[in-house]
Amino acid sequence: MVRAVIADDSAVMRETLGKILEDGGIEVVGRAKNGTEAVAMIGRLEPDVATIDIQMPGLTGHEVIERVMAENPTPMLVISSQTTKNADATFDALEAGAVDFIAKPSGDNSVDIWSKQDEIVEQVEAVASADVSKSTASNRDTGADSGSGAGAGAGAAGSTIDVAAEFPNDPTLVIGASTGGPRVVERVLSELPERAGLRILVVQHMADHYTERFAKRLNDRTAYDIREATGSDTIGPGEAVLAKGGKHMAVTGWRNGRLTVEHDDGPERHNVKPAIDVTMETAAETVPGNLAGVIMTGMGADGAEGLAAIKAAGGKAIVQDEATSRVYGMPKVAADRVDVDMVLPKDRLAEGVVNAFRGWSA
Helix, strand or coil, X not given: CXXXXXXXXXXXHHHHHHHHXXXXXXXXXXXXXXXXXXXXXXXXXXXXXXXXXXXXXXXXXXXXXXXXXXXXXXXXXXXXXXXXXXXXXXXXXXXXXXXXXXXXXXXXXXXXXXXXXXXHHHHHHHHHCCCCHHHCHHHHCCCHXXXXXXXXXXXXXXXXXXXXXXXXXXXXXXXEECCCHHHHHHXXXXXXXXXHCCEEEEEECCXXXXXXXXXXXXXXXXXXXXXXXXXXXXXXXXEEEECCCCCXXXXXXXXXXXXXXXXXXXXXXXXXXXXXXXXXXXXXXXXXXXXXXXXXXXCCCCCHHHHHHHHHCCCEEEEECCCCCCCXXXXXXXXXXXXXXXXXXXXXXXXXXXXXXXXXXX
């Protein structure tokens, strides 16, 4: 049975989350009312997972995560209110070492949180399965994981990408990620050479309020022009679009080297929206020529069917390896079901993409 610690300064939220997790078969071994208590409790009880509120007295959620990752690495799930300030703090928490996050409903007394019961239990279980010990050192990296647009694509630390080499015409890349994905997505995009002229579509399982902030963060930290999908977008060379939370992103057209994508308000697939499969399948149907898909860390099976469609259309298929995936769910399913071209660690995914478009083999 998964053992969890809950850290939240709201007594109502501690009680409600506790009931939700216990009803879902998770043992709640401790409840901390502030950050200082959370660090001590996690160290003493050694839970499989901890849920961490961002705003707490004593120590903030970000400070709790930094201390725990330095002293006693533990998978942590951030509980974040849907505010701009907290959205930025949430991504900082992921950078500090948290595995994933969920959006706190509109208020502590809101019954809305019970409507998320299955999602919360599923995410807590997924985060509990994450291997944080292998990524503790990388949380302190100063290379691509914390790069900025100024140096992005110019050869991050450890990269063997030849930015001066030739690239094919009209290359299109579709990236899919879930649990543990934001930092890997950021790293890969920061290492891709701008002069490659890629058209990039990114699907990260993430709630609506956060995709806009994530797109801005990616835009600020990479050489590519990245934005959240608006519902009707065209994407040209050197541009990228991130699927909006709560909407599938479908590729609907191609003209003069530019892609067209639109919101697809169809039903969830794999219990998620946006779904990677929708974007990859429509890309495979619409995009002529050079196409590649990458499936990164995450729970579930989303992306396997889409990656298969890309392969069937003559494209290249790449998956992240088990050793560097926080949660080896989606990449494993894709690797099992699809004749993938490359299985690579996170620090070689960008290199693999470049090689795929140049026709090299891994």
